[in-house]
Amino acid sequence: MRIVGSAGKDDIAVASIAEIRDGRYIEFVESVQPPLPRTKKWVLIVSTMFGCPVGCLMCDAGGHYGGRLTKSEIISQIDHLVESRYPDRSVDVEKFKVQxxxxxxxxxxxxxxxxxxxxxxxxxxxxxxxSVSSVAPSGSERFFDRLMDIKTNLYSGGRFQLQLSIHTTDTQLRDKLIPVRKWSFKKISAYGQAFHEAGDRKITLNSALADGMPFDPDVLLRYFDPEKFLIKMTPVNPTYQARSNGLASYIEPLNEEKRYEVVTRLREAGFEVIVSIGELEENLIGSNCGQYVTRHLNENSPVSGGYTYEIQRH
Ligand code: SF4
Incomplete structure (x- = not known):
């Protein structure tokens, strides 16, 4: 693996691009969450493919697809970050998230x-x-069955986080935003019920909510038990894709004080809701999904900045 560019600040987030096979690039991120020191929480966010075949309307990673990473290529991202800070691989961090x-x-x-x-x-x-974050595409049943076994055997008792991105409660709009066949809410719910055991973290339903997209608590309550599922709302990042598809963010990342009607209604319905806008300075780092490599490929040069909000996709 050869690092070809990185940007960011050590005390917030650093995104890196690496050439991992001849002419193929991936990106990965490490971040901390001020005011917490790294010893309390350290988050690594790694790639699993060269680009992505799903092509969500708000995500630049879907602009190209060049295949899956191998296990060692996935682990090499984690190794690189761990060994740069903990050469003996002894990670003395209270919450060491690998997403x-x-x-x-x-x-x-x-x-x-x-x-x-x-x-x-x-x-x-x-x-x-x-933490695994997925849009739950059709055909992924074997993956999720095995994931459940791995969670139970290796990461029980709240040491694993499952995130499923639904984005909107309107089925047709969800199909547009995530343009592949995927699990219905009923199927996600059934899997989540089976997945979640006593002591586990709640399953996160993610939404990068775009302006005008319905997110109806009544629809959610029909399928999802607030005791087992929580809602995480993030801004729609200003990716090339989001802009060209006319998606504006419902969550305003620069307006931390803003109260959102959708969030209020979800809380009134009994859901735990996390509004995740990231650090303001992190926004300036350019650590947004897919945008990094896309820009590198377009401009054929390492990037040094950008204006983005959230460092995780899906
Ligand atoms: S959001 Fe996730 S699933 Fe959708 S295109 Fe991007 S990487 Fe793929």
């Missing part, structure tokens, strides 16, 4: 599961907490 949530839909790559099985032996990291 499979950068370029690529993880459930379309079984090597993600192989990597998940390897992590606990690879590092001495009592705070290790992996």
């Amino acid at each position: 499979f949530a950068r370029m690529g839909e993880p459930s379309l790559n079984p090597a993600v599961l192989d990597a998940l099985e390897d992590l606990p032996d690879r590092y001495h990291a009592p705070g290790l907490m992996p």
Whole structure:
């Protein structure tokens, strides 16, 4: 793996692009969450594919697809970041999150599961907490069945986070935003009910909510138990794709004080809701999904900045 560019600030977030095979690029991110020091929380966000075949309307990673990463290519991103800070691989961090949530839909790559099985032996990291973020495409049943086993065997008791991106409660608009066949809410709900055991973290339903997209608590309540599912809302990043598809963000990342009617209604319905806008300075780092490599490929030069909000996709 050869690092070809990186940008950011050590005390917030650093995004890197690496050439991992001849002429093929990936990106990964590490971040902390001020005011928490790295010893309290350190988040790595890694890619699982070269680009992504799903092509969500708000995501630049879907602009190209060049195949899956192997297990060792996925792990090499984690190794690089861990060894740069903890050369003996002893990660003395209370909450060490490894998110499979950068370029690529993880459930379309079984090597993600192989990597998940390897992590606990690879590092001495009592705070290790992996997180898989997916749009739950059709055909991913075997992946999710095995994921459930791995979670139960290796990461029980709240040491794993599952995030499923739904974006809107309107089925037709969801089909437009995530233009592949995917699990219905009924199927996501049934899987989540089976996945969630006592002591586990709630399953996160993600939404990068665009202006005008319905997000109806009544629809959610029909399928999702607030005891087992929580809602995370993020801004729609100003990616090339989002702009060209006319998607504006419902969440205003520069207006932290703003109260959102949708969020109020979800809370009144009993859901725990996280509005995740990231650090203001992080916004200036350019650590947004897919945007990094896309720009690198377009301009053929390492990028040094940007204006983005959230460092995870899906
Ligand atoms: S949001 Fe995730 S699934 Fe959708 S195109 Fe981007 S990487 Fe792929």
